[in-house]
Amino acid sequence: MKTIKKYILILLLALIALSLGACTGRRVVATGWSEITLKEDVAYFSYGPQVYALNLKNGTPKWLYPVEPETGVDFYAAPVFADNGTQLIVASYDSNLYSIDPATGREIWSFTNAENRYVAAPLVTDLGIFAPSSDNKLYAVDLNGLPLWEPFETGEPIWASPAWSESCGCIYLTSMDHILYAINPETGSLLWKTEDLGGPIVSKPTVSESGLVIVSTFNNEIVALDEKSHRVEWRFSTSDWAWASPVIDGEQVYISDLSGTFYALDLESGNLLWQLQPGGSIVSTPLIQDGQIYFSTDASSLVVVSTDGVVQRNLPIEGKLYASPASDGDIILLAPSEAEFFLIALNQNGIQIWGYPPAK
Amino acid sequence: MWDAFITLMITVMLFIYDLVGQNFGWAIIIFTVLVRVVTYPLTAKQMKSSKDMQELQGSKKWLDIQKKYKNDKEGLAQKQMEIYKEMGISPFGSCLPLLVQFPVIIGLYQAIIRTLAVTPIQLVNFSKHLSNGADLIPINSQFWWMDLSEPERLTIMGVAVPILAILVVITSFIQTKMITPPGQGTGDAGGQGAQMTKAMSLYMPFFMGYLALTFASGLALYFIATNLATIAQYVLTGQADFKNILPKLPSRS
Numbered sequence: 307m308k309t310i311k312k313y314i315l316i317l318l319l320a321l322i323a324l325s326l327g328a329c330t331g332r333r334v335v336a337t338g339w340s341e342i343t344l345k346e347d348v349a350y351f352s353y354g355p356q357v358y359a360l361n362l363k364n365g366t367p368k369w370l371y372p373v374e375p376e377t378g379v380d381f382y383a384a385p386v387f388a389d390n391g392t393q394l395i396v397a398s399y400d401s402n403l404y405s406i407d408p409a410t411g412r413e414i415w416s417f418t419n420a421e422n423r424y425v426a427a428p429l430v431t432d433l434g435i436f437a438p439s440s441d442n443k444l445y446a447v448d449l450n451g452l453p454l455w456e457p458f459e460t461g462e463p464i465w466a467s468p469a470w471s472e473s474c475g476c477i478y479l480t481s482m483d484h485i486l487y488a489i490n491p492e493t494g495s496l497l498w499k500t501e502d503l504g505g506p507i508v509s510k511p512t513v514s515e516s517g518l519v520i521v522s523t524f525n526n527e528i529v530a531l532d533e534k535s536h537r538v539e540w541r542f543s544t545s546d547w548a549w550a551s552p553v554i555d556g557e558q559v560y561i562s563d564l565s566g567t568f569y570a571l572d573l574e575s576g577n578l579l580w581q582l583q584p585g586g587s588i589v590s591t592p593l594i595q596d597g598q599i600y601f602s603t604d605a606s607s608l609v610v611v612s613t614d615g616v617v618q619r620n621l622p623i624e625g626k627l628y629a630s631p632a633s634d635g636d637i638i639l640l641a642p643s644e645a646e647f648f649l650i651a652l653n654q655n656g657i658q659i660w661g662y663p664p665a666k
Numbered sequence: 667m668w669d670a671f672i673t674l675m676i677t678v679m680l681f682i683y684d685l686v687g688q689n690f691g692w693a694i695i696i697f698t699v700l701v702r703v704v705t706y707p708l709t710a711k712q713m714k715s716s717k718d719m720q721e722l723q724g725s726k727k728w729l730d731i732q733k734k735y736k737n738d739k740e741g742l743a744q745k746q747m748e749i750y751k752e753m754g755i756s757p758f759g760s761c762l763p764l765l766v767q768f769p770v771i772i773g774l775y776q777a778i779i780r781t782l783a784v785t786p787i788q789l790v791n792f793s794k795h796l797s798n799g800a801d802l803i804p805i806n807s808q809f810w811w812m813d814l815s816e817p818e819r820l821t822i823m824g825v826a827v828p829i830l831a832i833l834v835v836i837t838s839f840i841q842t843k844m845i846t847p848p849g850q851g852t853g854d855a856g857g858q859g860a861q862m863t864k865a866m867s868l869y870m871p872f873f874m875g876y877l878a879l880t881f882a883s884g885l886a887l888y889f890i891a892t893n894l895a896t897i898a899q900y901v902l903t904g905q906a907d908f909k910n911i912l913p914k915l916p917s918r919s
Contacts, residue, residue, distance in 0.1 A: 337785035382786070399785075425786060440784075462804055465786065482804050505800040508786070524800035547793055547800060564793050589790060604790065628787065643787065 336643045338382030338399075338425060342632035345387065349632070349639055350394060350408070352381030353648045357396050358662070359411060362637060365651060365660035369411025371396070371404075384427040388435055389449045395435055397424030403437050405451060415451035422463070426510070429468040429477065433491045436477055438464035444479055446494055455494035460487065465508040466551075471519070474533055478519055480507035486521055486531070498536050503529055509551040509591075512559070514573060520559060522548035528561050530576055540576030544569070549589040550630075555599075558613065562588035566603055570615060580615030590630040593638075600638065602627030608640060608656070621656045671769075673795040675777035680802055683781075688802065691809025694778055694884055698891035701774050705767050706899065712767075713905055716845075718755050771892075778884050782807055782815040809887070818883035830886035834878040837893035838871035844897060844906045 340352040347362045355375035359368040372379070380399035387408070388395050394408040403417040403424065422441035429436040434454045437445045443457035444464060461483030468489075469478045476497055479487045484505055488497040505525030512520045517533040524547040530539045546565035553560045554573060562568045564587040570579040586605020593600040598618060599611045604626040610619040625645025632639045637659065638652045647661030678700075683693035702709070722728055727749065735742035750757055782805060783792040789803070807814040812830070819826035878886035900906040 337787050339786065423785075506803050508789075524803060526800075549790070564790070587790060587794075589786075628790070 336382075336648075337380070339628040339641060339643055340382050341384035341427065341630055342639050342641055342649070343385050343387070344632055344634050344639070345391065345408075347634075348408075349649065349651075350385040351629075351641055351649060352383060352385060352396060353641065354380055354382075357381050357385055357394075357406065357411075358649070359408065360649065360662055362634060362639075362651070365649070365662045365664070367662075371406050371411045371413070373411075383424055386427050386430050388430040393449065395428055395430060395437075397426070397428055397437055399423040399425075401439070401441075403428065403435070403445070403447065403451070405449075417445070417447050417451040417453075419453065419457070420445060425463075425465040426467040429470060431470050431477075431491060436468050436491065438466065438468060438479065440464065442481070442483075444468065444477075444489070444494075446491070458487070458489055458494050458496070460485065462506065467510045469511045469513055469519075471513045471533065473513070473517055478511045478513065480509070480511055480521055482506035482508065484523070484525075486511060486519065500531065500536070503527075505547070509549060512552040512554055514554050514559075516574070518573070520552045520554075522550060522552060522561060524548070526563070528552060528571070528576070542569070542571055542576045542578070546587075549587075551591045553592050553594060555594045555613065560592050560594075560599060560601075562592075562601065564589070566605070568592075568601055568609075568611070570613075582611065582615060582617065584609045584617070584620060589628050593631040593633055595633050595635070600631045600633075602629075602631055602640065604628060606642075608638075608652075619656060621652075623650070668773075669795075671773055672776055672780065675773050676781055676792075676795045679777050679781055680796075683805070684802060688806050689809065690782070690805055690807055690814055690884070691812070691887060694814070694887050695891045697777075698774065698888055699895050701770060702892065702895040702899065705770055708767050709896075709899060710903070713845075713900070713903065715756065717905065718753075719757075722749070722753060722755060775885065775888060778888055779882060781805055782882060782884050784815040807884070812883045812887075814884035814887065815882050817880060818886060828879050830883050830890065831875050831879040834886050834889045834893070835871045835875035837890055837897070838874045839867075840911060841893045841896050842867040842870055843911050844908065845900055 336354060343350040348368060349360045349362050351358055357371040361368060378400055381396055382399065383397040385394045385396045393414060394406045396404050396406060398404060401420045401422055405414040407414055420439040420441055422439055424437060424439050426438050435447050439445060440463040442463055443459050445457050446454040448454055460481035462481050464481045466480045471478060477489045477491050479489055484502045484507065486500045486503065490497055503523050503525065504527060505523040507521055507523050509522050518530045518539060519533055520528060520530045522528055526544045526546060528542040528544065528548055531537065532539050544563040545567050546563040548561060548563045550562045557573050558579060559571045559573045561571065566586050566588055567581055567583045568588060569581045571577060572579055584603060584607060586603030588601060588603050590602050597613055599613060600608060602608050606623050606625060608621040608623050608631060609617060611617050623640060623642055625642025627640060627642055629641040640650050641648060649662040651659045653659055679693055679697050682696050683690055686692040731742065731745045735745060780792050780795065783789040811820055812818045818828060818830045820829045874889055878889055
């Protein structure tokens with residue numbers, strides 16, 4: 307009897323340890339995802355403790371940063387180029403912003419003023435590097451990593467990259483405080499802001515050539531505002547939280563939600579043109595290439611649709627696809643989570659060319 | 667099925683969170699106490715079975731057969747089963763209610779951790795448990811000096827002290843000691859089981875303390891709340907034995 311009790315106690319302890327370990331962030335389990343940056347036959351992306359530069363043709367690593375993983379340092383924001391391609395800026399969960407030499411993977415400088423993790427990639431313009439942080443602030447630094455102005459503060463964490471608007475010469479910033487801000491990039495001062503848009507916003511706003519700023523919100527809604535009048539031009543209700551950034555293609559705008567519904571709207575009116583629901587949640591922005599729309603779901607599929615809403619292909623992919631597909635025109639790259647490979651390259655027929663890390 | 671259960675727990679927790687002015691620390695404490703109250707019938711049954719078993723193991727009859735069948739394990743087991751039957755005690759009486767409570771405890775823990783979604787994938791997963799409630803996002807994880815989504819340290823005179831982990835060890839120790847009768851662990855009455863109980867009462871608080879030190883402090887807060895609720899249950903039902911903590915006190919039994 308005591309032996310049974312002993313085994314029950316050991317079993318309970320093991321179950322506690324397993325149950326706790328399975329759902330906390332201390333193991334090497336992805337807690338975010340990174341978009342993929344392509345430049346000159348090299349794919350740059352972040353995943354967990356390292357940033358990778360891989361040869362696009364065969365997936366061989368050019369460099370890894372840091373060379374050996376360090377405890378407490380995780381990267382899930384897309385690497386972005388600055389200084390005419392001579393710096394690669396990566397934002398980290400360790401609250402630091404790093405500049406890396408894209409040729410060698412060596413650190414050039416780091417900016418350490420933020421007080422919480424960076425989830426989204428910074429915006430790089432000729433005026434500086436603008437990095438949104440989970441400490442509610444937007445930091446602006448120059449190409450040497452020195453602050454340009456006092457951080458701009460919002461009411462809640464910022465998980466979305468800021469967007470640049472050529473027409474107003476300003477930065478649009480969204481925050482989980484439900485508000486869209488227009489900021490002067492030279493001074494960091496507020497130009498204007500919206501009222502409460504009804505729900506947290508975690509994706510980058512999209513600016514149309516006609517002067518519409520379109521944002522996806524967790525209020526199950528897409529909101530389009532006029533850049534000049536700052537008024538809401540149209541609203542479109544989705545079935546669930548709208549996570550992904552809207553993508554504009556000609557007169558259409560593509561949006562999605564966590565129910566897994568993908569929508570095509572008329573850009574100027576916000577009227578629904580078509581919709582489809584292939585299954586799984588959609589958090590990634592679609593890739594538009596050669597008149598086809600590529601979008602991924604967390605139900606392990608890459609869906610290819612024509613611009614009039616006809617599904618061309620639905621490719622099963624191992625893992626959950628949170629990151630947007632990327633392409634150099636020939637190769638399509640996907641960054642699955644919870645999969646054997648955390649970066650895979652497909653040819654135009656959907657056949658896998660390589661996967662990283664290489665299979666053992 | 668399990669996800670539906672977690673969703674139910676998250677819904678209740680968010681209701682409490684909103685009710686207490688969007689304070690997640692108080693939501694954890696109130697929800698933990700609430701779960702302890704709801705599962706009290708099972709706890710009471712476990713406590714009763716445990717007490718019956720302890721009384722039996724201290725009885726002359728039990729000690730006699732331990733001596734008599736010292737070198738005959740099979741005979742001892744058979745005799746023990748006869749005594750259980752005769753006394754109307756189920757040997758699993760104290761284990762089964764614990765096993766039933768176990769999913770509730772794990773569910774409560776998972777509800778806490780899933781609600782403290784501070785990274786994108788955690789938030790995507792958390793959204794699947796919500797029918798609405800986007801206006802409560804992001805969850806305010808600040809509670810006193812702590813960020814409940816991170817391991818807790820309080821800097822005192824330049825030294826980072828894990829206050830919650832220390833409190834977890836202390837409350838776990840008090841709880842274990844308070845509910846273990848003085849006779850247990852001496853080796854005579856309980857034999858191997860008693861040794862096990864003794865080892866558990868020593869190691870368990872440190873195991874819990876290690877978890878509190880390593881994982882999100884929301885979990886440590888839950889451990890403390892559940893330990894205090896358990897101690898309160900034993901005190902209120904008169905089953906706590908303070909003699910184990912303060913040996914100079916006269917024993918309850």
